[in-house]
Amino acid sequence: MPAMTYRDALRQALDDAMTEDKSIVVIGEEVGRYGGAYGVTKDLIKVHGPERLIDTPISEPAIIGAAVGAAMTGLRPVAELMYIDFLGMTMDQLANQAAKIRYMFGGQIGVPMVLRTQGGTGRSAGAQHSQSLEAWIMHTPGLRLAMPATVADAYHLLRQSLTKPDPVVFIEHKALYTRKEEVDLSADPLPWGKAAVRRHGDDLVIVTYSRQVLYALEAAEALARNGIEATVIDLRTLNPLDFDTIRTHVERVGKAMVVSEGVMTSGVAAELCARISEECFDFLEQPVIRVAGEDIPISVSQELESGSVPSARIIAEVAERLTA
Amino acid sequence: MTLTANSHLAELYRTMRRIRTFEERVGELFVRGQSAGSMLHLSIGEESSAAGVCDVMKPQDTFTTHHRGHGIFLARGADPKRMMAEIGGKETGYCHGKGGSMHIADMALGHLGANAIVGGGIPAVVGAGLSSKYLKQDAVSIAFFGDGAMQQGILYESMNMAALWSLPVLFVCVNNQYGMGTRIDQATRNTAFDERARAFGLNGAVVNGLDVEDVRDAARWLIDEARAGKPGFLSVEVYRFFGHARMDKSPYRAEAEELEGRKKDPVLFARAKLLDSGLESEAALDALDREIAAEMDATIDFAVESRAPALSSMFRDVYAVGEPEPEPVRARIDRVLAREDV
Numbered sequence A: 001m002p003a004m005t006y007r008d009a010l011r012q013a014l015d016d017a018m019t020e021d022k023s024i025v026v027i028g029e030e031v032g033r034y035g036g037a038y039g040v041t042k043d044l045i046k047v048h049g050p051e052r053l054i055d056t057p058i059s060e061p062a063i064i065g066a067a068v069g070a071a072m073t074g075l076r077p078v079a080e081l082m083y084i085d086f087l088g089m090t091m092d093q094l095a096n097q098a099a100k101i102r103y104m105f106g107g108q109i110g111v112p113m114v115l116r117t118q119g120g121t122g123r124s125a126g127a128q129h130s131q132s133l134e135a136w137i138m139h140t141p142g143l144r145l146a147m148p149a150t151v152a153d154a155y156h157l158l159r160q161s162l163t164k165p166d167p168v169v170f171i172e173h174k175a176l177y178t179r180k181e182e183v184d185l186s187a188d189p190l191p192w193g194k195a196a197v198r199r200h201g202d203d204l205v206i207v208t209y210s211r212q213v214l215y216a217l218e219a220a221e222a223l224a225r226n227g228i229e230a231t232v233i234d235l236r237t238l239n240p241l242d243f244d245t246i247r248t249h250v251e252r253v254g255k256a257m258v259v260s261e262g263v264m265t266s267g268v269a270a271e272l273c274a275r276i277s278e279e280c281f282d283f284l285e286q287p288v289i290r291v292a293g294e295d296i297p298i299s300v301s302q303e304l305e306s307g308s309v310p311s312a313r314i315i316a317e318v319a320e321r322l323t324a
Numbered sequence B: 001m002t003l004t005a006n007s008h009l010a011e012l013y014r015t016m017r018r019i020r021t022f023e024e025r026v027g028e029l030f031v032r033g034q035s036a037g038s039m040l041h042l043s044i045g046e047e048s049s050a051a052g053v054c055d056v057m058k059p060q061d062t063f064t065t066h067h068r069g070h071g072i073f074l075a076r077g078a079d080p081k082r083m084m085a086e087i088g089g090k091e092t093g094y095c096h097g098k099g100g101s102m103h104i105a106d107m108a109l110g111h112l113g114a115n116a117i118v119g120g121g122i123p124a125v126v127g128a129g130l131s132s133k134y135l136k137q138d139a140v141s142i143a144f145f146g147d148g149a150m151q152q153g154i155l156y157e158s159m160n161m162a163a164l165w166s167l168p169v170l171f172v173c174v175n176n177q178y179g180m181g182t183r184i185d186q187a188t189r190n191t192a193f194d195e196r197a198r199a200f201g202l203n204g205a206v207v208n209g210l211d212v213e214d215v216r217d218a219a220r221w222l223i224d225e226a227r228a229g230k231p232g233f234l235s236v237e238v239y240r241f242f243g244h245a246r247m248d249k250s251p252y253r254a255e256a257e258e259l260e261g262r263k264k265d266p267v268l269f270a271r272a273k274l275l276d277s278g279l280e281s282e283a284a285l286d287a288l289d290r291e292i293a294a295e296m297d298a299t300i301d302f303a304v305e306s307r308a309p310a311l312s313s314m315f316r317d318v319y320a321v322g323e324p325e326p327e328p329v330r331a332r333i334d335r336v337l338a339r340e341d342v
């Protein structure tokens, strides 16, 4: 099987989707000639032309808003937001417009667009370029949310996003772009909205997504050396949320931990934890534990940055105590 | 050392040379793997915008900058050691390693903050102008930003308010011709930016950034007017000598263009002007350059030798001192698990 990076898998997904569906256009800052700030759209302009790889001025609200209008009138736009932090500028177009149009207008029309962006820590990029803001999206009815952890999912989830009738926010992790895996893209993908069980174990269930899947797996390996076997669930999409898979394993094992890079309070981990506590209460032997980002902004100092989000070591430590 | 004639142009030259040399050392800090990350935006080629505008600012004036703001802060009188330490993410930096290159600030010098959101720092000067007017501070507030921010809607909301309320505000666009890989004419149909300001009722000017004295003169007029209640806009035309950030090798522009662009060098221009006019000798300027080189070398040592911030400091300054601090995730987990152990 050929090895491929997360970045190249995303690029391949865009390339293949654009070849198949001529209504797809990519619109955003530096997506054309430059090839994307993180290189995801590199050279696509040579294949699909400047009419379909549309470089924009630095005008985020209008980029997202234009994508909304294009999606309502026959195109399937992929709007790229260079950093998820810029959601701060675009939330009106995303949350008040894109997310609500189908509902407000009584189901007359949908907004089949994909907002591609990237988030997370790992590059000392500071407080305005390192956030994990998926909770903002998950908290907004009307938006779908995909967050790939693996190279294969980078490809398949993006392809699937580009077939959906409603707006999909697709969040990549900036620390994963150079990650390489052997993948067979022709193999059947998991269906959209289905979680992947990345590892099976009977002592603990770790529920997570995006880069923390890799940390959880690393922690699970370390735990296995001490005789603790963890199940690791990669949610892949947070909306739709595959709670059935979570329930099945939590009820089987009785102990659960939720891991998220986003800040702990009112975050995705809080939602997952609440839901597991409500729905699996009779099966739980311990409280569901959240391992999440500190309730603080991200610092540029590498020490403070890495110290403020979960790591494989912390996941393993907490898991060990939870299963003791 | 003292320059022979001690002319004002020589002072501006000194400021610009310090910026140039500082930025070169920032590049070195990165190469040595001692910078916090690679998102370092050097202002080499743009020194005249910083030196010329800051030269006419008064001590009570305030300002915000964009992400390419090292030079502006230096021109305002920053300590380059504390700047370099901040760029290295160290405890001794201006923001104790929390902010970094893109978020340096210093209230003592009226620096209301550098920003990593394009356009993010612009509206704050409207508010600072309001404060100045209401509190009778006689302070002008200046927003520095790049040409890329000329396409952010918030700039026009800010200009409109500043004019409507006759605020002591100046908007300064450091037009280095590019926003990342996008040349200004690829970002907008009309590049006569001063027309936009005048349309809102502000004073507007465009100045060639080659000669720092031209920049200073334009800024003086606009700042004087702003202080009297008529806000203004200044576009300083320069060329971004190098890539957008440290990793960018500018493949989107021709080498011939870059060579031509780098001829528009405000530091060398001022130097030649000083020599041609007989104000300074080559030897005196060489000695000044050497002194600056030594000063800036020391900033690297200072940054490298400074400690990383203590891990516990991450919880400080989310809220004001004395207010409840966020509870560490670990502490919560410990509490939950401890209860279980009982």
Ligand SMILES: Cc1ncc(C[n+]2csc(CCOP(=O)(O)OP(=O)(O)O)c2C)c(N)n1
Pocket: A029, A058, A060, A082, A086, A089, B041, B066, B067, B068, B116, B117, B118, B119, B145, B146, B147, B148, B149, B150, B176, B178, B179, B180, B240, B244
């Ligand atoms: C709101 C926002 N959009 C995009 C970016 C990414 N970005 C950082 S700098 C930059 C180019 C800015 O160009 P300009 O304003 O001309 O400043 P310069 O870098 O040339 O000094 C871009 C697109 C950002 N930081 N913030």
Ligand SMILES: [Mg+2]
Pocket: B146, B147, B148, B174, B175, B176, B177, B178, B179, B180
């Ligand atoms: Mg620029």
